[in-house]
Amino acid sequence: MRNSSSELFAKAQRVIPGGVNSPVRAFRSVGGEPFFVDRAAGAHIWDVDGREYIDYVGTWGPAILGHAPRVVIDAVRDAAARGVSFGIPNPYEVEIAELICRWVPSIEKVRMVNSGTEATMSCIRLARGCTGRDKVIKFEGCYHGHVDSLLVHAGSGALTHGRADSAGVPEKLAGMTIALPFNDCEAVRAAFQNNRGEIAAVIVEPIPANAGLYFAQPGFLELLREQCTAHGALLIFDEVMTGFRVARGGAQELYAITPDLTALGKVIGGGLPVGAFGGRAEMMDQLSPEGPVYQAGTLSGNPLAMAAGLAQLRELERIDGWKLLEQLGASLENAIREAVREVDLPLTFHRIGSMFCLFFTHGPVTDLATAKRSDTQAFARFFHECLRRGVYLAPSQFETGFISTAHTEQDLDRTAEIMRDALRVACR
Numbered sequence: 403m404r405n406s407s408s409e410l411f412a413k414a415q416r417v418i419p420g421g422v423n424s425p426v427r428a429f430r431s432v433g434g435e436p437f438f439v440d441r442a443a444g445a446h447i448w449d450v451d452g453r454e455y456i457d458y459v460g461t462w463g464p465a466i467l468g469h470a471p472r473v474v475i476d477a478v479r480d481a482a483a484r485g486v487s488f489g490i491p492n493p494y495e496v497e498i499a500e501l502i503c504r505w506v507p508s509i510e511k512v513r514m515v516n517s518g519t520e521a522t523m524s525c526i527r528l529a530r531g532c533t534g535r536d537k538v539i540k541f542e543g544c545y546h547g548h549v550d551s552l553l554v555h556a557g558s559g560a561l562t563h564g565r566a567d568s569a570g571v572p573e574k575l576a577g578m579t580i581a582l583p584f585n586d587c588e589a590v591r592a593a594f595q596n597n598r599g600e601i602a603a604v605i606v607e608p609i610p611a612n613a614g615l616y617f618a619q620p621g622f623l624e625l626l627r628e629q630c631t632a633h634g635a636l637l638i639f640d641e642v643m644t645g646f647r648v649a650r651g652g653a654q655e656l657y658a659i660t661p662d663l664t665a666l667g668k669v670i671g672g673g674l675p676v677g678a679f680g681g682r683a684e685m686m687d688q689l690s691p692e693g694p695v696y697q698a699g700t701l702s703g704n705p706l707a708m709a710a711g712l713a714q715l716r717e718l719e720r721i722d723g724w725k726l727l728e729q730l731g732a733s734l735e736n737a738i739r740e741a742v743r744e745v746d747l748p749l750t751f752h753r754i755g756s757m758f759c760l761f762f763t764h765g766p767v768t769d770l771a772t773a774k775r776s777d778t779q780a781f782a783r784f785f786h787e788c789l790r791r792g793v794y795l796a797p798s799q800f801e802t803g804f805i806s807t808a809h810t811e812q813d814l815d816r817t818a819e820i821m822r823d824a825l826r827v828a829c830r
């Protein structure tokens with residue numbers, strides 16, 4: 403007899419902290435227990451209890467073609483037949499680096515790593531190494547992985563784990579991070595004025611998607627670019643979430659802003675553990691073995707991961723995935739807005755391309771403070787009503803939903819119907 407989700411979770415909690423390998427999976431902010439996945443295909447997931455869900459988590463972003471797309475599975479199978487890891491350069495690494503440099507013009511050289519966290523961590527080290535300065539500006543609610551220096555007023559799971567920041571981050575290190583409200587131009591100007599010659603970098607999610615989803619007001623990202631240039635600091639775009647998702651060249655293409663360094667992850671790995679960071683050649687050449695900034699990885703450039711990423715990126719381009727995702731996103735948005743109009747609840751819906759979020763608050767939502775006005779209990783009720791009816795959303799108000807190219811109009815119609823029913827119950 404196979405274990406049920408509940409039995410597996412009970413076992414997991416005995417041997418894995420909280421029963422999960424990443425906190426938000428534990429459903430703590432919505433209550434209840436997580437389900438365990440048996441298999442996934444396209445836009446659908448089946449759990450070990452035999453239930454089926456339309457999935458809008460998409461393995462937290464990577465599954466832009468849906469689950470188990472044939473091109474990725476074939477590429478991984480072919481690569482695995484030649485050996486799963488070498489620790490010696492392999493041709494896939496060159497191919498993917500060339501593709502990234504072609505698609506993201508601000509990147510002249512790129513290094514592959516194994517996660518988004520490694521990518522942002524390496525950007526920070528490189529920025530400090532290049533500038534000889536220590537301080538970093540980040541924005542409240544932006545999440546850049548579980549890097550010590552960046553776990554200050556962070557979003558995503560760090561926002562709902564019950565304390566402002568993480569234990570275990572030395573105060574002295576946290577003190578080198580200046581956390582500012584997103585969209586606050588005056589705060590940025592003041593931080594540069596008050597820390598003249600000390601700021602190594604500004605790191606930002608150009609489309610913040612880890613405290614729900616909200617957007618830069620006109621001029622904000624431009625101001626970051628201008629201030630960094632004026633003060634000799636580097637502008638780091640964390641495009642772990644947005645890279646290859648909102649456009650072929652990421653958010654920097656959409657907003658026409660050139661960062662100095664870019665962190666990538668998620669979509670780039672086709673569902674395997676991959677991150678990358680890149681920028682101008684002269685800066686990237688400060689990395690070991692060319693330069694003094696050390697960075698390395700046993701499994702970096704792993705052939706399976708590179709093959710999966712390449713296959714996913716090429717397929718996205720072949721099918722003009724970004725256009726399709728915009729069409730699907732617009733359909734879902736229309737249907738959700740209609741459902742929202744029918745209920746008497748303060749709701750704010752945000753979408754860009756295939757990313758979306760429904761806040762349980764009146765708008766406008768423009769930063770962490772306004773996102774936190776959401777009624778998280780109403781969200782939790784909505785989440786469970788959706789789940790019960792077969793729609794899997796991220797188990798937290800402070801996350802973003804993802805549509806894949808595998809979602810069909812039928813999936814979206816069904817989702818809107820379910821959300822309409824769930825909203826009626828949630829607002830009772």
Ligand SMILES: Cc1ncc(COP(=O)(O)O)c(C=O)c1O
Nearest residue numbers: 517518519545546547640642643
């Ligand atoms: C914007 C952003 N940066 C960095 C990370 C960290 O990536 P990883 O979880 O692969 O370490 C995430 C993860 O959600 C993210 O959303």
